[in-house]
Amino acid sequence: MSRAVVLRASGLRKVFGGRVVACADIDFELAAGEVVGIVGESGSGKSTLLRCLAGLAAPDAGTVEIAIDGGERVDLWQLDEVARAQALRSALGLVHQNPRDGLKLGISAGGNVAEPLMVSGIRHYGRLREVALDWLERVEVPRRRIDDLPSTFSGGMQQRLQIARSLAPGPRILLLDEPTGGLDVSVQARLLDLLRSLVRELGVAALIVTHDLGVARLLADRLLVMLRGRVIEAGLADQVLDDPQAPYTQKLVASMLRI
Amino acid sequence: MEPLTDAMVCLRGVGKSFTFHSRGLSVEALRGVDLEVRRGECVALDGPSGAGKSTLMRTLYGNYLAGAGTVRVRHGGELINIAGADPHIILEVRRTTLGYISQFLRVLPRVPTLDIVAEPLIAIGTSREAARERAAELLEKLNVAPALWSLPPATFSGGEQQRVNIARGFAVPCPILLLDEPTASLDAANADSVIALIEEARARGTAMIGIFHDAQVKARVATRQLTLTRSS
Ligand SMILES: Nc1ncnc2c1ncn2[C@@H]1O[C@H](COP(=O)(O)OP(=O)(O)O)[C@@H](O)[C@H]1O
Ligand SMILES: Nc1ncnc2c1ncn2[C@@H]1O[C@H](COP(=O)(O)OP(=O)(O)O)[C@@H](O)[C@H]1O
Ligand SMILES: [Mg+2]
Ligand SMILES: [Mg+2]
Numbered sequence: 001m002s003r004a005v006v007l008r009a010s011g012l013r014k015v016f017g018g019r020v021v022a023c024a025d026i027d028f029e030l031a032a033g034e035v036v037g038i039v040g041e042s043g044s045g046k047s048t049l050l051r052c053l054a055g056l057a058a059p060d061a062g063t064v065e066i067a068i069d070g071g072e073r074v075d076l077w078q079l080d081e082v083a084r085a086q087a088l089r090s091a092l093g094l095v096h097q098n099p100r101d102g103l104k105l106g107i108s109a110g111g112n113v114a115e116p117l118m119v120s121g122i123r124h125y126g127r128l129r130e131v132a133l134d135w136l137e138r139v140e141v142p143r144r145r146i147d148d149l150p151s152t153f154s155g156g157m158q159q160r161l162q163i164a165r166s167l168a169p170g171p172r173i174l175l176l177d178e179p180t181g182g183l184d185v186s187v188q189a190r191l192l193d194l195l196r197s198l199v200r201e202l203g204v205a206a207l208i209v210t211h212d213l214g215v216a217r218l219l220a221d222r223l224l225v226m227l228r229g230r231v232i233e234a235g236l237a238d239q240v241l242d243d244p245q246a247p248y249t250q251k252l253v254a255s256m257l258r259i
Numbered sequence: 260m261e262p263l264t265d266a267m268v269c270l271r272g273v274g275k276s277f278t279f280h281s282r283g284l285s286v287e288a289l290r291g292v293d294l295e296v297r298r299g300e301c302v303a304l305d306g307p308s309g310a311g312k313s314t315l316m317r318t319l320y321g322n323y324l325a326g327a328g329t330v331r332v333r334h335g336g337e338l339i340n341i342a343g344a345d346p347h348i349i350l351e352v353r354r355t356t357l358g359y360i361s362q363f364l365r366v367l368p369r370v371p372t373l374d375i376v377a378e379p380l381i382a383i384g385t386s387r388e389a390a391r392e393r394a395a396e397l398l399e400k401l402n403v404a405p406a407l408w409s410l411p412p413a414t415f416s417g418g419e420q421q422r423v424n425i426a427r428g429f430a431v432p433c434p435i436l437l438l439d440e441p442t443a444s445l446d447a448a449n450a451d452s453v454i455a456l457i458e459e460a461r462a463r464g465t466a467m468i469g470i471f472h473d474a475q476v477k478a479r480v481a482t483r484q485l486t487l488t489r490s491s
Pocket of ligand 1: 016017020021022040041042043044045046047048049
């Protein structure tokens with residue numbers, strides 16, 4: 001019944017400029033294959049939290065443990081830079097809100113998918129191209145676009161390409177920072193449906209930041225609600241949305257009408 | 260009092276209040292509810308609107324947090340208290356043991372009807388093919404036209420959506436089933452096919468708790484009744 005924990009944050013804290021407490025006392029676990037949503041108003045520390053988990057920002061206190069290949073967990077911020085980069089490469093993928101932050105704009109769509117695979121050891125050109133084509137198909141980017149630059153893609157397609165790039169190395173953890181943020185509603189629906197089926201098929205554990213409670217209900221098994229850098233409520237996603245306990249969560253849910 | 264050894268559901272002293280922080284207000288929806296349901300029983304919840312019927316179902320499903328008491332369901336061989344259980348455990352209980360058919364279908368964009376119905380089976384490891392076969396069988400029983408199976412139900416009529424919802428709810432043969440007005444938006448012929456599914460499940464030993472707005476439907480499927488009164 002108890003599934004393996006693939007990520008654990010304990011006592012996580014991040015302060016900017018000595019006074020802005022972006023994250024404080026954050027404790028949570030992500031189990032293999034589950035989808036956890038993070039909701040909360042702008043400035044509540046959601047992106048900072050993801051950056052600490054993804055190795056992009058060093059926390060001021062606390063630990064981030066992630067499960068690596070053998071299932072063994074390592075303390076991310078105790079590793080030296082090289083070891084940390086290596087642990088992250090195969091274990092964790094990050095999808096930025098803005099696809100331009102997660103893609104290499106100067107290389108082709110196929111190159112964007114293949115590059116992280118090359119770093120992890122696959123060298124054979126034909127094999128790389130095959131894998132890239134397969135991923136483009138999975139994220140519904142036409143195969144014929146493999147040699148095109150991502151800058152020629154629509155926003156929705158860029159985001160799908162970013163997802164392919166982050167999933168191609170086969171991570172067990174995927175972090176997503178408002179992946180549908182800048183997209184039209186109709187394009188969002190397609191992306192969500194795609195994410196939902198990919199995450200299930202691959203059994204990857206996902207932590208998804210969203211300001212859209214409808215998205216949270218659709219995708220997440222559990223929810224964390226953040227306010228001023230802290231997790232103020234956590235629970236089963238439908239329970240948090242239908243029977244919110246904290247005053248702030250009640251306000252947040254009430255402001256979204258029917259979801 | 261210890262639960263009966265063959266109880267599938269055992270509620271003891273269940274209470275629930277809703278606190279509205281912004282208005283400094285609290286509403287008591289349930290107080291001291293006791294209920295035991297055995298295999299093959301179908302208990303109809305009765306009482307006026309606002310008596311807490313839906314709240315009781317949702318508390319049983321883990322969708323609302325119980326404020327007091329224990330909410331135990333038999334999962335595998337064990338009685339598990341849903342009140343205060345870890346979310347992972349509640350999700351597992353829901354997958355295989357505890358089914359819930361709500362009044363409305365939550366439609367997922369782009370997912371075809373057949374897959375919506377097959378999904379809960381696939382989630383417990385049934386092969387895609389077998390899951391789709393079972394889904395087709397249920398949709399057929401519920402008179403959902405095959406031409407609709409490959410379409411997402413977003414544009415379907417209320418009655419069609421409700422029948423898709425019911426098919427999905429019956430896909431996994433859960434030993435405990437919660438039904439919140441399952442025939443509410445259906446005409447007599449379609450209500451009949453839902454009743455047939457409920458009777459079939461009961462004959463199999465499924466323990467059921469239901470809210471039935473229609474007295475005739477209730478008389479046909481319920482084996483007994485629990486009357487709730489407004490607590491406040
Ligand atoms: N690099 C930074 N330098 C200084 N302050 C920052 C930095 N990144 C974030 N912050 C501040 O930390 C707080 C949390 O920001 P952020 O994590 O981006 O919140 P969210 O993603 O929930 O909108 C905000 O007050 C923000 O201004
Ligand atoms: N999610 C909720 N948030 C706040 N109050 C609720 C919620 N659900 C039900 N209630 C309240 O609980 C009481 C019982 O409602 P309900 O269980 O829907 O009754 P019934 O199904 O018997 O008509 C009502 O006062 C209702 O307003
Ligand atoms: Mg942010
Ligand atoms: Mg009701």
